[in-house]
Amino acid sequence: MASSMIEIIKQRYSVRSYDKKPIEPSKRDQIVEFLRSNTTGPLGCKVRFELVEIAENQKDQLKELGTYGMIKGASVFIAGAVTKGPRAMEDFGYCMERNILKATGLELGTCWLGGSLKRSAFAARINLAADELIPAVTPLGYVVSKRPVRDSIIRFAVGSNGRKPFSTLFFDQTTDRPLTGNPDDPVIRALECVRLAPSASNKQPWRIVKDVDNHSYHFYIKLDPMYNKFFKEIKIQFVDMGIAMCHFELALKDQVISGEWKDAKPSIDAGGFKYVISFTIKK
Numbered sequence: 001m002a003s004s005m006i007e008i009i010k011q012r013y014s015v016r017s018y019d020k021k022p023i024e025p026s027k028r029d030q031i032v033e034f035l036r037s038n039t040t041g042p043l044g045c046k047v048r049f050e051l052v053e054i055a056e057n058q059k060d061q062l063k064e065l066g067t068y069g070m071i072k073g074a075s076v077f078i079a080g081a082v083t084k085g086p087r088a089m090e091d092f093g094y095c096m097e098r099n100i101l102k103a104t105g106l107e108l109g110t111c112w113l114g115g116s117l118k119r120s121a122f123a124a125r126i127n128l129a130a131d132e133l134i135p136a137v138t139p140l141g142y143v144v145s146k147r148p149v150r151d152s153i154i155r156f157a158v159g160s161n162g163r164k165p166f167s168t169l170f171f172d173q174t175t176d177r178p179l180t181g182n183p184d185d186p187v188i189r190a191l192e193c194v195r196l197a198p199s200a201s202n203k204q205p206w207r208i209v210k211d212v213d214n215h216s217y218h219f220y221i222k223l224d225p226m227y228n229k230f231f232k233e234i235k236i237q238f239v240d241m242g243i244a245m246c247h248f249e250l251a252l253k254d255q256v257i258s259g260e261w262k263d264a265k266p267s268i269d270a271g272g273f274k275y276v277i278s279f280t281i282k283k
């Protein structure tokens, strides 16, 4: 079992085929307890998460959830809702990724689903309120012992196995200057953890610029306008940003470094990237 959050981040990957074995009660209890405690994002939005469990004798209900073609064998899901408002997508991404990393630490598989699901079916099961949204869900369960060919084909089609080079994602003061540093430096390690983050269609829209002050990191997004038109209120690439924020902060925390998120409005010319938020490390 992984011993640190950085190890857990390195272990996580999208699992699309699940073993039929039920989740053992002690692990289920730990997940439920974690979901109950995960109620507010770092930017202040309210979230709530529930397990959606399909009983053995109700397997026909699985088809209603709309995940069937993409996900095989799972009968448990973590579904979540965020209260509508500014920053809702980032906060949902951050909090749901915490659930996913908790599950990975318990050796359970997960897969972010923002497209391959029927939102109305999950909405009915978690009693979605009018002021809430379900940006994504994840299946939860044991990983089949040998990766099926269909999973490898999906991974290839989505391009899941690669990540963009470090030098094209992270910058020093300006977006013309790639950030360099010792791989053992805690911040460089945390940025490597951002690089490993899951993102919708593996688009990796996060760009981070280190400030001249040496302890502030400004998060920008490279938006794909077509991509964000799919769903009216759900801006999936801002969910990706929340996931990146989660990996950065948890990887730093693993190395006993803390800080805070704030809208720092940096005066950096970031070309076509849109500013989202900054993390300032406590000195």
Ligand SMILES: Cc1cc2nc3c(=O)[nH]c(=O)nc-3n(C[C@H](O)[C@H](O)[C@H](O)COP(=O)(O)O)c2cc1C
Pocket (backbone or CB within 6 Å): 012, 013, 014, 015, 070, 111, 112, 113, 114, 115, 116, 117, 136, 158, 159, 160, 161, 196, 197, 198, 199, 200, 201, 202, 236, 239, 240, 243
């Ligand atoms: C917000 C979000 C939405 C996603 N939606 C889907 C989806 O609908 N169907 C799917 O099969 N994978 C989905 N994924 C998984 C990505 O394809 C996957 O994270 C990416 O290809 C990287 O692969 P990895 O998670 O194995 O590292 C989603 C990921 C994120 C972060």
